[in-house]
Amino acid sequence: xxxxxxxxxxxxxxxxxxxxxxxxxxxxxxxxxxxxxxxxxxxxxxxxxxxxxxxxxxxxxxxxxxxxxxxxxxxxxxxxxxxxxxxxxxxxxxxxxxxxxxxxxxxxxxxxxxxxxxxxxxxxxxxxxxxxxxxxxxxxxxxxxxxxxxxxxxxxxxxxxxxxxxxxxxxxxxxxxxxxxxxxxxxxxxxxxxxxxxxxxxxxxxxxxxxxxxxxxxxxxxxxxxxxxxxxxxxxxxxxxxxxxxxxxxxxxxxxxxxxxxxxxxxxxxxxxxxxxxxxxxxxxxxxxxxxxxxxxxxxxxxxxxxxxxxxxxxxxxxxxxxxxxxxxxxxxxxxxxxxxxxxxxxxxxxxxxxxxxxxxxxxxxxxxxxxxxxxxxxxxxxxxxxxxxxxxxxxxxxxxxxxxxxxxxxxxxxxxxxxxxxxxxxxxxxxxxxxxxxxxxxxxxxxxxxxxxxxxxxxxxxxxxxxxxxxxxxxxxxxxxxxxxxxxxxxxxxxxxxxxxxx
RNA sequence: GCCGAGUUCGUCUAGUCGGCCUAGGACGCAAGGUUUUCAUCCUUGAAAUCAGGGGUUCGAAUCCCCUACUCGGUACCA
Numbered sequence: 407x408x409x410x411x412x413x414x415x416x417x418x419x420x421x422x423x424x425x426x427x428x429x430x431x432x433x434x435x436x437x438x439x440x441x442x443x444x445x446x447x448x449x450x451x452x453x454x455x456x457x458x459x460x461x462x463x464x465x466x467x468x469x470x471x472x473x474x475x476x477x478x479x480x481x482x483x484x485x486x487x488x489x490x491x492x493x494x495x496x497x498x499x500x501x502x503x504x505x506x507x508x509x510x511x512x513x514x515x516x517x518x519x520x521x522x523x524x525x526x527x528x529x530x531x532x533x534x535x536x537x538x539x540x541x542x543x544x545x546x547x548x549x550x551x552x553x554x555x556x557x558x559x560x561x562x563x564x565x566x567x568x569x570x571x572x573x574x575x576x577x578x579x580x581x582x583x584x585x586x587x588x589x590x591x592x593x594x595x596x597x598x599x600x601x602x603x604x605x606x607x608x609x610x611x612x613x614x615x616x617x618x619x620x621x622x623x624x625x626x627x628x629x630x631x632x633x634x635x636x637x638x639x640x641x642x643x644x645x646x647x648x649x650x651x652x653x654x655x656x657x658x659x660x661x662x663x664x665x666x667x668x669x670x671x672x673x674x675x676x677x678x679x680x681x682x683x684x685x686x687x688x689x690x691x692x693x694x695x696x697x698x699x700x701x702x703x704x705x706x707x708x709x710x711x712x713x714x715x716x717x718x719x720x721x722x723x724x725x726x727x728x729x730x731x732x733x734x735x736x737x738x739x740x741x742x743x744x745x746x747x748x749x750x751x752x753x754x755x756x757x758x759x760x761x762x763x764x765x766x767x768x769x770x771x772x773x774x775x776x777x778x779x780x781x782x783x784x785x786x787x788x789x790x791x792x793x794x795x796x797x798x799x800x801x802x803x804x805x806x807x808x809x810x811x812x813x814x815x816x817x818x819x820x821x822x823x824x825x826x827x828x829x830x831x832x833x834x835x836x837x838x839x840x841x842x843x844x845x846x847x848x849x850x851x852x853x854x855x856x857x858x859x860x861x862x863x864x865x866x867x868x869x870x871x872x873x874x875x876x877x878x879x880x881x882x883x884x885x886x887x888x889x890x891x892x893x894x895x896x897x898x899x900x901x902x903x904x905x906x907x908x909x910x
Numbered sequence: 911g912c913c914g915a916g917u918u919c920g921u922c923u924a925g926u927c928g929g930c931c932u933a934g935g936a937c938g939c940a941a942g943g944u945u946u947u948c949a950u951c952c953u954u955g956a957a958a959u960c961a962g963g964g965g966u967u968c969g970a971a972u973c974c975c976c977u978a979c980u981c982g983g984u985a986c987c988a
Contacts, residue, residue: 534984627983
């Protein structure tokens with residue numbers, strides 16, 4: 407049977423990079439087995455809904471190049487794929503559970519539960535709504551049948567809770583972690599159906615996974631503790647449960663703990679695929695795309711954060727990942743995100759791109775800087791400085807001198823290279839550069855070198871001072887290649903400018 | 911607190927059934943080379959007594975037990 411897997415985010419904000427990895431693993435698993443990759447939006451909590459989050463999620467995956475086969479925005483035979491649009495589906499299932507004795511109505515108010523919890527807390531205990539306490543609460547197990555009906559028909563608020571059997575071991579078979587056994591006495595009677603008429607995650611998730619014929623649930627480790635509930639729910643409905651795989655968490659680079667939005671802001675790397683403007687707080691969070699990452703690099707990096715094929719290969723195309731991926735090789739422990747490694751991956755991917763391919767990604771850099779340049783010229787610059795790029799966003803700081811004359815000169819370099827008489831020497835070189843009517847790189851190079859040697863000038867000093875005049879610092883590509891690109895007229899200007907500024 | 915999961919260089923990790931592991935690779939770091947510059951690139955190096963302690967075994971990073979620590983969960987959130 408071909409697997410059917412889903413990625414099921416909540417539209418409560420931008421898609422977290424950990425979520426992207428979960429989606430990626432689902433994608434790889436599905437594609438490897440010729441299966442189906444589904445996007446389902448789990449928006450059962452209306453209070454946490456954030457405008458634009460759903461569109462953000464869809465756009466993120468478009469940028470990353472992970473295509474869903476079914477789901478929100480795509481369609482399919484198992485729709486709708488948004489839980490708020492499936493609202494009517496869930497209630498009969500909750501009622502079915504009540505009829506079978508697997509669930510019950512509970513009328514306890516949030517306030518009364520809160521009081522119970524605080525009470526327990528003051529005695530250093532935890533209140534748990536379970537087999538040991540439900541007989542003391544207001545629910546359809548303690549109240550007479552007619553009273554329950556009366557309360558419901560009079561519009562009193564209620565929830566539906568799952569009724570765990572007492573003292574029963576619930577085995578969870580996890581594809582990554584093996585068997586985990588949990589006793590039902592440790593679990594509390596989870597709310598399945600909320601007083602606002604919406605199911606909770608647990609109910610909606612199980613019903614939808616069943617209805618959508620999901621075969622493998624690949625999700626974050628934070629779900630492992632609620633896996634027993636899900637297993638029991640399948641049992642209560644009499645359905646076959648899908649297979650479970652709980653992924654290790656993505657950790658923050660320093661210290662421990664889950665990677666969060668705050669860490670990105672603090673350490674200077676994106677936690678989200680795309681730039682995000684939060685409509686509620688007004689805060690802006692950076693995105694991988696806007697920070698100059700290539701989607702292939704992000705995918706590659708994420709794939710290796712928690713999974714490894716066991717070989718020494720590090721660079722993988724999506725196709726290779728699809729072929730090599732296996733759930734068995736996923737590690738069990740959390741992985742710390744590393745900015746340095748991310749930078750390295752991006753550098754590697756940048757290098758295999760041609761200047762032509764890179765051009766569209768840096769085009770807007772020039773326009774935002776108010777530079778007008780031909781595509782031809784820009785591509786030549788790109789070819790020259792490509793290898794120095796870690797991110798497409800580095801383009802400007804690596805190449806500004808190809809477009810505008812340096813405004814200031816690196817003081818250290820100047821001190822080291824600019825001596826008395828340097829200006830005069832540069833004027834001589836300038837004349838040598840302009841000798842041919844059409845600049846001939848090789849001829850100019852030979853002429854300059856010859857002159858320097860013949861006059862016993864300090865080669866490093868002269869050439870570097872020329873470089874400073876052109877670039878603003880002792881850095882950049884091969885000197886004569888730069889001069890050819892920038893043009894001797896502009897070089898002449900820059901030589902005169904630096905002499906003006908330094909020697910006057 | 912309780913429950914669960916995890917624990918190999920600073921980081922990501924390799925490590926099929928215990929011997930080929932005096933623990934391999936990558937990132938980062940250091941040194942050298944290339945570049946008469948810088949970056950790239952290349953070479954070399956430092957870096958884990960395999961969380962700690964007990965076992966089992968001729969032999970354990972690999973099996974068992976205990977301890978410690980970290981993370982996750984413990985909501986009418988997902």
